[in-house]
Amino acid sequence: MKTTIPPRKVPKQERSRLKFDKMLSIAKDMLVEGGLDTFTTETLAKRAGTSIGSVYQYFPNKLSILSELIIEWRQDIESSLSAILDELSNYPIDTKERRNTLIGEMIDRFYTQTVTTPEQLKLHAELFRATAQSPELEILEQQHNEFIAQFVVHLMKQLGSDLDDKALIDLAGYMYEAQNSVEAACKYDFSAYKRRMEWHKKASFSLLSKECFND
16 A cells, blocks of 8 residues: 655664554554544654654654554555455355355454454544545545455455456445445444444345345
């Protein structure tokens, strides 16, 4: 994933890396606690117990920090999805029942890993909101959308889907937008998020298992 606003300085030594990671960790806490609107580099410096110049040594502005957090979040998801594709090649798909079992297992595994805590839910909602407010950050979201679309195409083709690439890309976009909507709507209510995601998982299973194949 490429960004137009990278860190000013990428730490190489362990001490610098620890300082860099500490700033990102505090930035996450700030977004969870106060949201995007109260997040500033000045407050980050105070929370980190360092000077604003030290923050600027690594990050030229607030967008650079948000960009780093979004990349970390999206790369975790993309790594998980890539692992699913790699593992799929080791499983024989010789019956409809076997195929549906694999689809169900993959859906459950992916959506269970995506958000595991109330804090993570709030963080994701704030980072997603940040992408909608910045053209620079929106580029990262577009790149992730493209990855998700290609993942669904490769996955369903491996499973023998009869749909063409365009239809699968549309399906991927719909499922991704639905997930983001649930996260945004439930960012302050983790219990509601879990309930709605169960419905989303059922809907995703129905779409992938019934609408993508002619058998």
